[in-house]
Amino acid sequence: MQKISLTHLTVSMTLVAIFGCVAPAEDVSLKPEGMRFPGMNRPDVRGVHGAVVSGHPLATAAGHEVLKAGGNAIDAAITMAGVLAVVRPHMNGVGGDAFGIFYDGVTGEVVGMNGSGRAGALATPNFFDLAGQEEILSTGPLSVSVPGAVAAWDDALSRFGTISLSEALAPAIQYAREGFPVSTRLASDIAGASEHLNEPASDLYLPVSSPEAVGSLLVNPALAETLETIATDGKEGFYRGTIANQITDFLEDQGGYLRDNDFREHETTWVTPLEGSYLDRRVLVLPPNTQGIAQLQLMEMAKTYDLEEMGHNSQDYLHTLIELKKLAFADRDQWVTDPDFVDIPISEMLGLDYLRSRAASIGPMAAENVSAGITTHRYASASSPGEADDTGDTVYLAVVDQWGNAVSWIQSLFGSFGSGLLEPETGVVLQNRGALFTLDQNHPNVIAPGKRPYHTLTPTMGLNLDGSFSFALGTPGGDSQVQSLVQILNNLFMFKMTPQEAIEAPRFRSYQDLRVAFEDRFSIDILESLAGQGHLPSVVNGWTATFGGAQMIFLEDSGTLTAAADPRREAYALAY
Numbered sequence: 001m002q003k004i005s006l007t008h009l010t011v012s013m014t015l016v017a018i019f020g021c022v023a024p025a026e027d028v029s030l031k032p033e034g035m036r037f038p039g040m041n042r043p044d045v046r047g048v049h050g051a052v053v054s055g056h057p058l059a060t061a062a063g064h065e066v067l068k069a070g071g072n073a074i075d076a077a078i079t080m081a082g083v084l085a086v087v088r089p090h091m092n093g094v095g096g097d098a099f100g101i102f103y104d105g106v107t108g109e110v111v112g113m114n115g116s117g118r119a120g121a122l123a124t125p126n127f128f129d130l131a132g133q134e135e136i137l138s139t140g141p142l143s144v145s146v147p148g149a150v151a152a153w154d155d156a157l158s159r160f161g162t163i164s165l166s167e168a169l170a171p172a173i174q175y176a177r178e179g180f181p182v183s184t185r186l187a188s189d190i191a192g193a194s195e196h197l198n199e200p201a202s203d204l205y206l207p208v209s210s211p212e213a214v215g216s217l218l219v220n221p222a223l224a225e226t227l228e229t230i231a232t233d234g235k236e237g238f239y240r241g242t243i244a245n246q247i248t249d250f251l252e253d254q255g256g257y258l259r260d261n262d263f264r265e266h267e268t269t270w271v272t273p274l275e276g277s278y279l280d281r282r283v284l285v286l287p288p289n290t291q292g293i294a295q296l297q298l299m300e301m302a303k304t305y306d307l308e309e310m311g312h313n314s315q316d317y318l319h320t321l322i323e324l325k326k327l328a329f330a331d332r333d334q335w336v337t338d339p340d341f342v343d344i345p346i347s348e349m350l351g352l353d354y355l356r357s358r359a360a361s362i363g364p365m366a367a368e369n370v371s372a373g374i375t376t377h378r379y380a381s382a383s384s385p386g387e388a389d390d391t392g393d394t395v396y397l398a399v400v401d402q403w404g405n406a407v408s409w410i411q412s413l414f415g416s417f418g419s420g421l422l423e424p425e426t427g428v429v430l431q432n433r434g435a436l437f438t439l440d441q442n443h444p445n446v447i448a449p450g451k452r453p454y455h456t457l458t459p460t461m462g463l464n465l466d467g468s469f470s471f472a473l474g475t476p477g478g479d480s481q482v483q484s485l486v487q488i489l490n491n492l493f494m495f496k497m498t499p500q501e502a503i504e505a506p507r508f509r510s511y512q513d514l515r516v517a518f519e520d521r522f523s524i525d526i527l528e529s530l531a532g533q534g535h536l537p538s539v540v541n542g543w544t545a546t547f548g549g550a551q552m553i554f555l556e557d558s559g560t561l562t563a564a565a566d567p568r569r570e571a572y573a574l575a576y
Contacts, residue, residue: 041567042498045260047575051561052076054552055476056092057572058180059083060565062171063399064574066163067075074102074160075403077397078153081411082172084395085149086223087180089205089569091393091476093105094238095247097145098152098411099286101273101461101472102160105404108467110482112286114269114452115152115411116433117145118338120262121449125439127257128447134448136435139196141256143432145453146266149411153269154235158403165232167323171229173529176224176427185570186415187211189393193416194470201422201429203424211534222427235548239263243426251430252425265450273461276300276350278482279493282463282468287346288339290455294332295482296350297322301359302486312495313506313522315529323362323509325483326370329512334372337445338452344444345437348374366534370516393417394476398553400469400561408459408472460485469555471499476569477548480509484548492554499554499564517546519530543568 045051050073052063059434060081065078068164071079077100085093098115128134128142137143158164187336190211197205204220206209212218239245244263248292251258270472271283283299285292311524312316335344348354358373394412400407413419418431437447447456458481462470470491475484492500506521514536518527527537549569554562565571 003307018476022198022396029083032549035321038533040500040504042565043497043501045563045565045573045575047563048407049402049563050400051553051563051573051575052397052399053551053553053563053565053571053573054080054084055395055551056084056087056570058087058175058500059397060572060574063397064576066168067399067401068576071401072162072403073399073401073407074159074164075154076167076399076401077407077409078157078161079171080397080399081149082227082235082396083175084411086172086175086220086227088186089220089328089429090186090193090413092149092395092411093254093417093429094150094223094230095147095428096149096411096413097433097455098149098409099154099290099455099457099459100156100410101284101286101408101459102156102473103404103406103461103463105401107407110273110284110461110463112271112284113156114271114275114286114289115148115155115455116232116289116313116452117266117431118262118452118454119145119348119434119437119447120256120258121255123434123447123451124447125447128439131255135439136437138408138415138435139418140431141251141254141419143419143435144251144256144258144421144430145434146258146262146427148266148268148313150230151235151266151268152411153345154375156229163467165202169231173224173227176220176227180274182212182214182216183570184214187214187267189416193420196420198421199419200424201417203423205379205417205426220427222425226418226426226428231316239266243428246389246425247423247428247430250421250425251437256422261459274346274350278303279292279489280401280465281463281489281493282299283465283489284461284463285458288336288454290457291332291336291482292458292460293323293336293346293349294457295460295485297328297331297355298482298486299489300350300352300355301429302490304356304359305546306389306493309492312491313526315526317535318508318526319535320362320513321483321486321570322516324359324510325510326367326490327358327361327373328482329479330370330372331374334375335444341448341451347372351473366517366530367500368534372414394478396474396549396551398461398472398474398478398551398561398563400553402554404469406461406469408461408474410457410474411458412476414455439545456481458485460491471552471554473550473552475550475566476545477509480546480548483508484508484550488550488552499562503550503552503564503566509547519547541564545569563566
């Protein structure tokens with residue numbers, strides 16, 4: 001006779017009391033045969049006409065309104081980008097950079113945009129020597145490069161949009177002037193970044209030495225005026241007028257290297273994306289100065305192993321991806337910089353024979369020191385890029401409209417509140433992307449006048465083999481971006497998860513040494529086995545930004561758009 005546990009008996013009696021019937025036996029399924037109910041925090045969001053997803057509900061709502069009113073994908077994207085610049089002030093903004101990939105729903109053409117800024121004309125290792133600095137600090141005036149986001153907004157909208165910049169920035173201006181509700185996550189993030197904020201930033205974001213209360217309205221009237229000037233005068237109003245003068249005067253007073261002319265000379269660059277193939281998709285990323293090339297390397301090397309046979313998040317699967325990531329990052333750290341200053345061997349780095357050979361080099365034990373596979377005599381002893389704290393404070397958004405146009409867009413200050421400097425007259429928080437330069441003159445990424453620094457921002461777009469749109473995908477997270485995106489693509493296409501499942505599935509993050517962080521939903525037995533292979537695993541509890549905050553829009557074979565948003569941050573998706 002089958003024994004019934006006390007727990008089962010208690011549950012059965014409760015069900016009898018509620019429903020007046022006997023509970024089914026333990027081996028009887030309550031789910032219809034063949035039905036699958038994925039365990040997720042959030043549902044997949046589906047529509048047929050358009051979809052938007054971003055790092056904040058207010059931005060997503062603004063983009064959704066633009067699409068519903070007849071705007072196209074880039075109209076919605078720049079509207080969302082403007083709102084994010086206000087409601088996620090520590091992660092992105094007018095004082096930061098931006099990158100985008102655009103898909104034309106009629107022609108199938110894909111175009112990339114590099115909206116990152118450059119070092120100033122005074123930015124040389126000697127300038128730092130005279131300032132008594134032996135290295136580039138992660139915050140402060142010497143970490144600030146020219147912000148590129150505003151020009152990116154204007155240029156993208158001018159080339160692809162149907163609405164004016166004034167219309168696109170209207171919601172952002174309203175939130176800056178009238179205020180927006182402080183979320184629990186924002187209050188926590190502000191508190192965590194308080195140590196390196198200058199006095200104007202502290203006065204705005206930390207009144208009476210604590211963040212604005214959750215649910216209170218955060219207003220920034222100075223930023224509202226700045227956005228109004230940009231809305232009226234476009235990028236010229238930011239880079240060639242009073243705003244640029246105020247920012248550069250402020251930075252000069254603080255000891256920074258940026259001057260008026262550095263702003264005047266800034267230009268957005270249109271680029272051809274790099275392309276690789278993975279899991280029956282054409283995957284497009286942006287070329288250096290971003291780390292997208294490392295993503296293509298990692299995917300190509302992963303193809304040499306039967307990851308599907310290993311099993312999702314098995315010991316062998318995790319060990320293999322971690323070790324392959326180290327190989328890709330060694331090449332990245334050796335070479336990724338501004339291609340206008342260095343002849344980067346992109347073709348060699350993406351060569352199939354080279355990558356297969358690299359992939360075959362991993363062993364059964366974790367490697368602590370991994371060297372680049374392609375070096376020259378000049379850079380043989382090169383060091384890693386700048387060692388600024390990688391907090392991954394970035395926002396990502398994606399849009400697909402009713403005409404099939406798609407945008408994959410990312411913008412950032414780099415660290416939380418960037419440089420920690422808020423220019424009080426403009427309300428602009430200035431980025432610290434310049435911290436990713438190095439002063440090592442033997443390294444390709446050494447700081448130089450007019451040079452763009454190494455960048456972590458990696459928007460991604462996927463096409464079907466016939467060139468039609470498949471997905472837009474991206475995530476904040478600094479170094480975790482490349483490894484998170486590959487894990488998500490494996491989840492989606494290799495392990496047949498829905499987009500939301502693929503994003504919510506537990507992730508790992510490998511650091512520059514033997515350390516690997518794992519979410520607390522991994523098997524402890526597997527983590528102990530990985531430790532036996534030489535890895536140094538740690539467990540991070542809860543849904544944290546350590547592992548990014550991915551968003552995705554995926555076009556199903558049926559024509560349905562499925563949007564997914566990461567619960568690790570404040571991301572939100574809408575479709576219709």
